[in-house]
Amino acid sequence: GESVGLHLPTLSVQEGDNSIINCAYSNSASDYFIWYKQESGKGPQFIIDIRSNMDKRQGQRVTVLLNKTVKHLSLQIAATQPGDSAVYFCATNSGGSNYKLTFGKGTLLTVNP
Amino acid sequence: NAGVMQNPRHLVRRRGQEARLRCSPMKGHSHVYWYRQLPEEGLKFMVYLQKENIIDESGMPKERFSAEFPKEGPSILRIQQVVRGDSAAYFCASSPRRQGGNYGYTFGSGTRLTVV
Numbered sequence: 001g002e003s004v005g006l007h008l009p010t011l012s013v014q015e016g017d018n019s020i021i022n023c024a025y026s027n028s029a030s031d032y033f034i035w036y037k038q039e040s041g042k043g044p045q046f047i048i049d050i051r052s053n054m055d056k057r058q059g060q061r062v063t064v065l066l067n068k069t070v071k072h073l074s075l076q077i078a079a080t081q082p083g084d085s086a087v088y089f090c091a092t093n094s095g096g097s098n099y100k101l102t103f104g105k106g107t108l109l110t111v112n113p
Numbered sequence: 114n115a116g117v118m119q120n121p122r123h124l125v126r127r128r129g130q131e132a133r134l135r136c137s138p139m140k141g142h143s144h145v146y147w148y149r150q151l152p153e154e155g156l157k158f159m160v161y162l163q164k165e166n167i168i169d170e171s172g173m174p175k176e177r178f179s180a181e182f183p184k185e186g187p188s189i190l191r192i193q194q195v196v197r198g199d200s201a202a203y204f205c206a207s208s209p210r211r212q213g214g215n216y217g218y219t220f221g222s223g224t225r226l227t228v229v
Contacts, residue, residue, distance in 0.1 A: 041222070042222050042223075043117075043204050043206075043220035043221050043222045043223050044156065044204070044220045045220070046218075089155055089156070091155075091156075094158070099144075099146065099161055099168075099169070099208075100146075100158050100161070100169065101148075101156070101158060101218075102158070103148075103155030103156045103157070104155050105153070105154055105155045106153075106154075106155055
């Protein structure tokens, strides 16, 4: 069955460092990928997305890289701040669906001051 | 412009009781999606509804779970005869039209159901 997984369940970084969160997906039909941030007690909050016709996309302090060959994507956060502490999920559109998302288990990012 | 509103935020039920979770989509949004999040897990798709129609319920357990999105009022996720394994966070998202990913796909803050 389809799965989306993360390589590390937790990541601890120092304030100001760059963070890299990785994600692997299994369904080659997926063509849309999203990173969400979830703070304690809240719903997922959109960070950045990327379509399969791209391999890199940048936002404010965040960059998503997509490697379709190995079905891997990553989220890079520059100059990580304490407010970035949260659980980060990658998600894909299930098998190319235009409404259903498949989420990974999440990586807990802790930023130490 | 209020976001997706879910209530209650926290719900405690005894085994065998019924749980009703409500979701009011963003203004102008006519598509609603329910997801369930077990502890330390990612969100899992349950059901996709439009007004008065269930479009895809492939993620709903076959028994005890039902969902509706009436012409008037919020979407309701109903769990009958709850069991401890139903304890989870239930998230609702809405979008203005059927689109993939984040195109107008906004999540609420969730209802945390605890079955005791």
